[in-house]
Amino acid sequence: MRVSFTVNGRPQEADDVWEGESLLYVLRERLGLPGSKNACEQGECGSCTVRLDGVPVCSCLVAAGQVEGREVVTVEGLADYAKQRSCGDSCGTSLDEAKGWQAEGTDSQTGEGTELSPIQQAFIDAGAVQCGFCTPGLLVAADEMLERNPNPTDADIREALSGNLCRCTGYEKIMDAVRLAAARQGEAV
Amino acid sequence: MDFLRPASWEEALAAKAEHPTAVPIAGGTDVMVEINFDHRRPEYLMDLNRIGDLSEWEVGEDSVRLGASVPYSQIMESLRAELPGLALASHTVASPQIRNRGGVGGNLGTASPAGDAHPALLAAGAEVEAESVRGTRLIPIDEFYQGVKRNALAPDELIRAVHIKKADGPQQFSKVGTRNAMVIAVCAFGLALHPQTRTVRTGIGSAAPTPIRARAAEEFLNAALEEGGFWDNGKIITPSVARQFADLCSAACNPIDDVRGTASYRRHAVGVMARRTLTWTWESYRGTAARTEGVA
Numbered sequence: 096m097r098v099s100f101t102v103n104g105r106p107q108e109a110d111d112v113w114e115g116e117s118l119l120y121v122l123r124e125r126l127g128l129p130g131s132k133n134a135c136e137q138g139e140c141g142s143c144t145v146r147l148d149g150v151p152v153c154s155c156l157v158a159a160g161q162v163e164g165r166e167v168v169t170v171e172g173l174a175d176y177a178k179q180r181s182c183g184d185s186c187g188t189s190l191d192e193a194k195g196w197q198a199e200g201t202d203s204q205t206g207e208g209t210e211l212s213p214i215q216q217a218f219i220d221a222g223a224v225q226c227g228f229c230t231p232g233l234l235v236a237a238d239e240m241l242e243r244n245p246n247p248t249d250a251d252i253r254e255a256l257s258g259n260l261c262r263c264t265g266y267e268k269i270m271d272a273v274r275l276a277a278a279r280q281g282e283a284v
Numbered sequence: 285m286d287f288l289r290p291a292s293w294e295e296a297l298a299a300k301a302e303h304p305t306a307v308p309i310a311g312g313t314d315v316m317v318e319i320n321f322d323h324r325r326p327e328y329l330m331d332l333n334r335i336g337d338l339s340e341w342e343v344g345e346d347s348v349r350l351g352a353s354v355p356y357s358q359i360m361e362s363l364r365a366e367l368p369g370l371a372l373a374s375h376t377v378a379s380p381q382i383r384n385r386g387g388v389g390g391n392l393g394t395a396s397p398a399g400d401a402h403p404a405l406l407a408a409g410a411e412v413e414a415e416s417v418r419g420t421r422l423i424p425i426d427e428f429y430q431g432v433k434r435n436a437l438a439p440d441e442l443i444r445a446v447h448i449k450k451a452d453g454p455q456q457f458s459k460v461g462t463r464n465a466m467v468i469a470v471c472a473f474g475l476a477l478h479p480q481t482r483t484v485r486t487g488i489g490s491a492a493p494t495p496i497r498a499r500a501a502e503e504f505l506n507a508a509l510e511e512g513g514f515w516d517n518g519k520i521i522t523p524s525v526a527r528q529f530a531d532l533c534s535a536a537c538n539p540i541d542d543v544r545g546t547a548s549y550r551r552h553a554v555g556v557m558a559r560r561t562l563t564w565t566w567e568s569y570r571g572t573a574a575r576t577e578g579v580a
Contacts, residue, residue, distance in 0.1 A: 096287055114285040114329055115319045136320040138313055138382050139466055153381045156316040158309055160287040161331050236380070257465035258379020 100162045102126060103172025104179075112159045119143045119154040121162075122169060130170035130231045141259030144232035145169045146176075151239045153258075170231035173238055177212035180242065181283070214238045214276045221272035225263035233259045237273050245280055247273070288330040293337055293415075296442060299330060301417040304439035306330040310338065310353040311385035313378070314394045338389070338444070347450055349413070352389025352443045359388075367448055369404035369455030369474050376400055376459045379466055389443045392428065395435040395494070402429070402495030403474030404457050406487030409449040416440040422447065429494035453477035454568035456561040459489075460545075460553045470545040473533070473557035477565045482506070482515050486558070491537035491550045501532035501558065518570045526559050533558035 098121065099108045109125040117136075122128045122145070131154055132142035138153040145154045146168040154167075168176050211219075214237050224230050233256060240247060240255035247255070252273045261269060288306060290296035300306055306328035309315045318324035332338055338353035341363065348366050350359070356374035360383070364371040370388070377383050377400045391399040392412055411422040414437055428436050437443070455476040461467030472489035484505050486498045508525045509515055534555035539547040 114287040115325070117316060117320060137317040138378065141379065141381060144381055150384045151381050152385050153313075155320060156312045156382075156385065158287070158312055158316060158319075158329060158331065160289065160329070161309070161312065161333050163289070254465075255380060258381045260466075 096160065098159050098163055100164060101166045102128065103168055103175060109159070114158075114160060116159045117155045118145070118147075118157040118159055118162050118167070121159045122154060122167070128169050128171050132228055132231055134228070138258075139260070140229070140232070141236060141256075142229050142232040144235045144259065146235060146239060149239075151236050168235070170234055173215065173234055174210045174212040177214070177238060178210070212238060213279055214241065214273070217276035217279065218269075218272045221268050221275050223264060223268040223272035225261075229259060229261040229263075233261065233269060237269075237276070241273070241277055241280060245277065247277055249274075285326060286328045288328055289334060290330065290332070291334050293335050293444070296330065296332060296335060297415060297417050297440075299328075300442050301440045303328045303330075308332050308393065308442060311355065311382075311387055311390050313382050313386040314390055314396075332442075339387075341445075343450070347447045350388060350446045350448055352392075352445055353387045355385060355387050356383035366450045367404075367408065367455075368451050369408050369457050369476055370401060370448065372455070372457040373400045373404040373459075373472075373474065376457070376461075376464075376467070376469075376472075388446050392435060392443055392446065393437070395429055395433050397429075397432060397492060397494055398469050398472075398490040399495065400459065400469060400472060400489065403472050403487030403489045404455070405446065405448060405474075406495060406497050407455060407474035407476035407485045408451065409476075409478075409485060411447045412436075412443060413445040413447060414438075414441040415444045416442070420444070426497065429496075432493045451476065452481075453479040454565040456564050458557040458561050460557070468544065471537075471539070471550040471553050471557070473554055473561055475558070475561040475565055477569055479515060479569065482510065484509070484562075486533065488533065488537060488554055490544075491539040491554050493538065496536060496538075498533040498536035498558070501529050501536060504532055505529045505562075520570075521562065521566050526562055529562060530555040530559040 096112050097110050098112050109121045122131050134140045134142045136155045138156045143154045144151050148165050214234050218224050236259050288299050290299050307326035308330045310332045338351045340351045341354050342349045356377045359374040360371050388401045391401040405425050410425040412428050414421055423436050457474045459472040460470040469490045471491045474487035476485050484502055488496050534551045537551045537554050539550035541547050
């Protein structure tokens with residue numbers, strides 16, 4: 096079957112999608128967006144976390160057909176997404192801006208040449224990335240929490256990230272990174 | 285496999301009547317795991333996400349009509365006052381990502397003895413609104429669970445909503461697992477005080493082939509509370525009464541040994557949770573305790 100939906104602000108179509116296929120598979124194998132990681136395939140690890148109509152979900156547990164006509168944001172689109180959000184109404188979505196937005200993100204494979212979102216920069220600055228496999232899911236989850244809750248307590252952060260497993264860092268650097276992003280977000284306002 | 289995409293509830297019922305083997309998918313947190321792991325290859329997968337009514341709820345005089353697809357995160361956020369036991373149970377479901385997708389309809393459809401919503405539904409009192417092209421019926425929650433992962437639905441029926449009694453007293457939920465998130469219950473316990481009828485109801489999860497109530501324990505406690513005038517005098521429940529209640533809850537279990545825990549551990553833990561949840565709710569009823577949050 097064919098599935099049409101919006102990914103990171105761009106309309107996308109995937110063809111020959113098997114009816115039992117997950118959104119994660121479509122993103123990685125059909126749309127060339129391998130940022131969302133495939134690990135447990137049962138919603139335990141959070142490494143495939145994306146936003147579906149703004150809501151963080153495990154893309155491995157969303158059937159591809161369920162996203163027809165809906166909006167998905169993956170880690171590849173996080174920088175643009177954060178930028179749009181911080182601009183608020185002042186940016187608007189004029190045609191020129193929309194065109195400019197679409198032209199960005201030149202290389203989804205390596206992410207080179209792409210601007211980073213504040214949460215991505217904070218992960219780098221705090222040393223919260225080791226092997227990096229869990230990082231995309233954590234970034235999407237953490238970014239959504241900071242959007243909802245700009246001044247999170249440590250308990251808030253732990254709860255928001257409780258569905259994302261990391262086997263390298265021991266989570267402390269990740270906590271540091273989210274606190275850092277929250278603090279920077281506070282300064283910017 | 286065929287992907288059915290009904291745009292309305294009526295269309296969904298018609299599709300289910302035409303294809304009784306169709307597997308409904310809403311949050312997908314159970315169904316997709318089975319498909320991803322090749323444990324299930326349904327002939328038809330029927331997406332219910334397009335049916336907006338399923339994600340809505342209505343607060344009535346005595347009960348809440350909770351749409352089958354209302355996600356757990358919404359229950360936690362919006363129905364804590366009306367359905368405190370279910371809200372606590374919802375908070376222990378997996379992770380934020382899962383709670384954003386999964387709902388009580390799926391828990392009932394899967395009918396796993398480990399489903400987190402079941403003890404809360406049993407304790408509060410609930411009816412499952414099942415519908416087919418033949419009509420609608422309300423299935424009492426006590427009659428809904430029929431066996432391990434088996435429920436009372438007919439092949440052409442879908443779960444439209446759950447009617448859950450609004451709390452008329454304190455409710456608690458407790459769950460045993462290895463951490464606070466991403467845990468399938470080793471066992472779980474729900475308890476609701478119903479001061480209006482002067483009764484106590486219970487729900488036990490993961491300690492029998494189906495979610496169950498500890499009826500003998502309820503009857504014992506109802507009689508003991510009545511006899512001692514506890515509902516009126518608001519005294520602390522006698523330790524021996526609490527112990528006997530806990531023992532009867534343990535005795536109601538019919539657990540198995542599995543990877544998550546042994547049968548004897550489950551029996552023991554259910555007794556501990558029964559005593560604790562009784563103490564917490566009773567303290568709350570007496571109006572003395574500050575404790576409002578359950579322990580997962």
